[in-house]
Amino acid sequence: MKIALLALFLVFCKFGVDAKRQCTQDDLEGCERMLTDYTRNPDNWSEEHKTILYCEFVRRRFVCLAHLDCDHRTDIEGMDITIEEWLGMIRPGIVKMEAFGFCDGTESTVDVDYDDPCDDYYVQKNCSVALSDYLKSRYALTCSAMLKAGPCFGYLKKLCGLPSHTPPGLSPYQVLAENGKCVLFYDSSDPVFQKQEDYRTEHGLGYFAYF
Template sequence: MWTKNVLMFTVLLFSVIKDVEGVKRTTRPCRWSDIEFCERFLATYVGNPSNWHEDKDKKNILYCDFVKLRLNCLESLNCDADDTPNSRMPLNITLWKQMLAPDLENMINLDLCADKPRNLIKSDRSDPCSEYSVVKRCMDELSDYLKSSYSMTCVAMLKADRCFINESARCRRQRTFDTPPLPRHLQFQNPYRIIAHLGRCRLIWNPNLYGRQEQWRIRHSKDYFSYF
């Protein structure tokens, strides 16, 4: 089952961008404003200390929620995702969703999310190089990064890719938890790299959350730079 906060945010998301009953869905091309809406939505969620976990067994949940909400937002955009990329908005949103979905399902099936696994993956949690351990280490690291007042939603995903590569190399193991390799002509369509290269990877600052973040850090004996 989803956590209460994720469910609340998902309901809010659908209420904001859901088509009006009886009105034909638009087929306009997706715009940068659609993507920016999702990023602001995500930044608000991950920047809210109510969604943070410090317990070592639950810390990873924040990153799982982050991926889940991003996928939900992309799936709910009121624009024609199949009509991308184009010169004004060069992201392939259909490919983006195809990249996210199997990773999210794998995290859920490793029992690393709040959701109940549909097809539980058996993995030795005591082995530091098991699939469970490798994925959890990266999820913990990324969850900590997202708690920083200066974390960026697009950077988090670039850091995720690097973490999984490095952890797999350190353990000298096959990345069974990764998505299948993209066709050669699509390898340069990584959405996060495109966002960064075009200068659209920006800090989304929410001053209303800053005070709550500081109070959370004080309660958990964390200094300002703990997650910087």
């Protein structure tokens, strides 16, 4: 009886998944708009723990993609990748950042040679800080941040002789750019931009600090 019920349950789940529509560019745009709203808000910035912004940016992208109400197992509209595959690309980076303490400003839970500037800890930290600063720019594009991430991590790893893995083919962010979907969501009347000016003044930063 239990086996029969389990079989019925699996059939129901299969049809439930198969019945879902294809994930679209509009679905992805919803995530990019959400990420833009998060990263441009100074309430989410920090001068003491800069890496947190980039880590949270990546984690929120992961959560948004994971919760899209569409078929995660077929190619996204206009892209040669599924949501499941995309999530698989993001997950290792989050795990590494969390282990190094970059997501909450805590100590690393993995061994780090703090005297070695080429320790993977510093490679990850330097790029995370640079990407966090970029995301604070008024005109930052959330997909461009990820286009900058690959070369940053790759260059520093190569400079330090660390192993680096580049997945074959175009990244989903490159495809978004080629599809004309890597765009700026900007409204000059948004009061958040005055908050940015106030933040720069409060922290003694020049106007172009995050431009």
